[in-house]
Amino acid sequence: MRSLAPLFPEKTSLREPIGEVWLTGVDCKVASGLFAGKTLGEVWKEMPAEWRGTHFNERSDFPILIKFIFPNDKLSIQVHPDDVYAAVHEKAAGGRGKTEMWHVISAETDARVLIGLVPKANREKFVTAIETQTLEEIFVHWRVQPGDTFFVPAGTPHTIGPGMVLCEIQEYSDLTYRVYDYGRVDALGKPRELHIQKALDVIQFGRPVHGKVSRISLPSHGSQRVLLSACPYFATERWKIIVPVEAASDPEHFELFIVLTGNGEFAWSGRSAKFQYGECWMIPAGLGRFSLSPQCPTKLLRTYVPDIQKLRDGLKQKNHSWQEIEKTVFD
Secondary structure (H helix, E strand, C coil): CCCCCCCCCCCCCCCCCCCEEECCCCCCECCCCCCCCCEHHHHHHHCCHHHHCCCCCCCCCCCEEEEEECCCCCCCEEECCCHHHHHHHCHHHCCCCCCEEEEEEEECCCCEEEEEECCCCCHHHHHHHHHCCCHHHHEEEEECCCCCEEEECCCCCEEECCCEEEEEEEECCCCCEEEECCCCECCCCCECCCCHHHHHHHCCCCCCCCEECCCEECCCCCEEEEEEEEECCEEEEEEEECCCEEEECECCECEEEEEEECEEEEEECCEEEEEECCCEEEECCCCCEEEEEECCCEEEEEEECCCHHHHHHHHHHCCCCHHHHHCCECC
8 A cells, every 4th residue: 555544644655555554563663751762572571560560471472463454455365373383383483373353444335354264165165266266255255344343363264355444453473374365476476475284274164253243332431432352362442532531550461552543642640641643552551540631532442461251250240241242252
């Protein structure tokens, strides 16, 4: 994509197309605060334990990768391994699988994603579809609208089409097994490498497809707050705020706030910092109480690594049924 609007409206008519913007890559540099100028990887190792939270120790790797995705064409059809497979077969690449979610920021009327296979698509039919270049016919096709959320667990084949902007929140891993690339070639005229055997090893044929997920309303004061999706690797909420709101950090884990629209100010312990759309902010686990004051209607995503059973129990205590919870919270 040669334009990164609406998140980065100043980035238009780019000389080179950009497909992704990473917000929490370990090579990304911190823009402000105590560790300004250092990479996130450096900061994660140096930060006090009370910033990371009790979930993490000094040997833990940074757990969540956040991206904005700007597809200008169909992405390759691919699948990601789970932790068990990656630990055995991908030690050199970090040994960590990849479960992810997508939140739709903007979308054209005919935008589509493909997530999961139709029930009749077994391993044999999948291989035949690769050979006959008819893979899309055995996928579940999902219409995409702004505000939708899709959950893509490891082992689920998928692809993203053009005409949308997504925020991807995922287990921190870059392991991708490419199955089909629509005949594209690189600058040297060579097709990109495919990983069909590994993909067949990790695809969970016959597993129910999650795809588009339901959301759960959460208690809020002065804001609209919903849980979009949760699993052991991340829990993500969407906040819509038009007036100042108070919040508090959790000593178990740090939090990340991704600003999708609007701007305003964080305030804590007599200090403050201005935020705007397109940014990602880290809230240390030990920060305590803080506030968000929007200057205009503002939409943010809040994500963190949850205690998944504690999250489920909390939702049950707020009278959400297990049927409702199972549509949003996954193991």
